[in-house]
Amino acid sequence: MSQTLVKIxxxxxELSIGEISRYRIKFDQSINNSLSPVQNLILKITNKTPVAYRGAVLSGPYNFSASVIPTDHIKQQQILGAIPKYKSSISSGESWKSTLKIPSNGIGDWTIEIISEILFSTVKVNYKIKLFAVFPKKVNEKDPYSSLxxxxxxxxxxIFRLPELSNLDSENxxxxxxLTHGFHGSVLDNLYxxxxxxxxxxxxxxxxxxAPDVNHSLTGEGIEKCSKRLAEHLLKYVxxxxxxIPFISRISMxxxxxxxxxxxxVVGYLQSITNGTFFEKIEPIHFITIASPLLGSTQLAWYITFPMKLGMLGKTGKELVLKKRTADQEPLLLSLSHPTSSSHIALKKFRNRTLYANIVNDTIVFLKTSSLYFVDLNEDDMINVGLLKSLKFALATFNPPKITEDYLxxxxSGISPIIHDKVYTPEDIPVSSQNNISIEEKMARNWHEDxxxxxxxxxxxxxxHVDVIVRRKWLNAAGTQVIEHLLDNHELL
Known part of the structure; x- marks a missing residue:
């Protein structure tokens, strides 16, 4: 049967790096009961970038993701009541269509998100979003449904607007x-x-x-420069x-x-430039890292470390690839971990320090570096992911999971991904049996010393690596129980 679409x-x-457009659209047929009832709408989202730019990955890429779900189910508590429609990548010149079924009461309410997937530059991608009413036959009305x-x-x-702290009635x-994003990341990584x-x-x-946006597209400039930029922005805000008396009384990272x-x-810089007064006036509560290369990235596969050593991933990439043994000049990460460094001194002041580390399927940050080297884990749980399997998971980026009810x-609510949760004291760290230890082990021992x-x-x-932070709410939903664990075990009140 032929259908007629009426644009209503x-x-x-437009979107640039680290940007999101969120629409809440409501269709209410009771506004005009004289109109013929509509059962379905068609949502169409078009990437207006010319098709020729599809191959321009390093200058973009010029794509974005999109999702739509009934607004009543946008929160996690109600999320299983409806399956979102999701498109992980809308390429240059491509359109995505999705059917929206209007409930029996004639009122439809949906939340639509369009999220930039630009990684490397600040280019802008234009898009157009349209809604059509679907009719089983031709209608005479030109456009009477737009009023609905x-x-x-x-x-x-x-979405990310921060309140003016000086105006809050909270007695400080x-x-x-x-919340701080990673390499080639953006504030959107922390949206969930x-x-x-x-x-x-x-x-x-x-x-x-x-969740500051000060390092969008600038994460390759080096750890020190990016961190100081973040710290100065934080100092100004508080x-x-x-x-x-600063505008805040407690801080978690x-x-x-x-x-x-x-x-x-950042915590070392704040400790240094304020002569230790920052963490005297502002109580440090939680310091949490999620899949962070705390000991550098020496275990990365050659196809990742090679471009990093060449500088193709900026100064930051070079800083993360450490030598296997200590050198005449201490690497930046080694200096941060030194017991007399400002970072080490500041970190000791935090009430809690927690590391979340992936034991498998993370081809970017391996267990040894994200867990600070020493873990009391059974051999059976230490799964060795070889090169072929690593490539498989790396290529999975281009073959995302289907957003099904089973997946969600x-x-x-499936089996918890948490397989190990333990507080390690200095006494839990084994005594070294070697004199000449690697940089990684030396850093780890420094951090565990006191x-x-x-x-x-x-x-x-x-x-x-991206699921653990739920970088995209639907695509990376496998990590939602990790976020729930984080919130359950780190009280903020």
Whole structure:
């Protein structure tokens, strides 16, 4: 049977690195009962970039992802009530269509997200989004159904907007939770974690989630430069030097991947430039790293380390590839871990220090470096992922999982991926039997010398390095129980 599509709404905008467009669209037939009822709408999203740019990966890539789900099911508690429609990559010149079924009461309410997948530059990608009403036959009305549509539009700045701390009526009793993304990452990598925190503490205005965008497309400039940029932005936001009392009273740091290294440098920098007063006036609570290369990245496969050594991944890439033995000049990461360094001194002040580490399926950050070398784990759980399997998971990026009810059920309520959770004290670290130890072991021993670490090891299906942080809410849903564990075990009140 032939159908007639009547365009009832459209909008155009653009995305750059680390940006999101979120629409909440409501279709209400009761606004005009004289119109013929509509059972379905067609959503169409088009990437307006010319097709010729599809191969321009290093200058973009010029693609974005999109999803749509009934708004009532956007929160995790109701998420299994509806399966989202999802497109992991809408390429240059490509359109994606999805059918939206209108409920029997004639009122449809959906949330649509369009997320930039640009990694390497600040190019802008234009897109167009349209809604069509579907009719079984030709209709005479030209466009009477547009009056049934109401919508809200939120840009990145709206979603990540921070409150003005000086205006809050909280008597400075504010806990600032800092979320830091990794190499070639963006604030969008922490979107799920940010909103999970906000959802859990929705009735508390004393918890502020701070996810700055200061290092978008700049993470290759080096650990020191990126970390100082972040620290200076943080100091300005909390009102340091504006008054005797900063606008916050507590701080926690959560870093994914390279973001954990950035945070190590940040706390040392804050300790140094304030002569230790920052962590006297502001109580440090949780320091959490998620799949972070705390000991560098010497175990990476050759096809990753080779371009890093050549500088193709910037100064940061070179800093992460450590030599196997100590050299005349101490690498940056080794200096951070030294017991007399500002970073080491500052980190000791945190009430809790927790590491989340993938034991398998992470081809970017291996277990040894993300878990600080020493773990008390059974041999059976130490699965060795060889080159072919590593390549398989690396290539899985181009073959994402289908967003099915089974996948979401396993992700949200299946077997927990947490296989090891233990607090390690200095006494738990074995005495070295060698005189000439590797840089990695030396750094690990420095970090364990006078502080405890909680180590949480996880086994996640799929691409673990991005799943563990739930980089994209639907595509990387396999890591949602890790985020739930993080929030259950790190009280922010």
């Amino acid at each position: 709404w459209e909008s155009s905008s 549509i109401t919508y809200e539009f939120y840009k990145t700045v709206d 009793d504010i806990h600032l939770v800092v 974690l940010r909103e999970a925190i906000q959802e859990r503490y929705s009735n508390n205005n004393k918890i502020i989630v701070y 009102g340091w030097n504006k008054s005797d 959560i870093g994914h991947s390279l973001g954990g290294i950035f945070n190590l440098f 059920t396993r992700s949200f 502080m405890t670490w909680r180590k949480v090891l996880v086994r996640i299906e799929g691409i673990a």
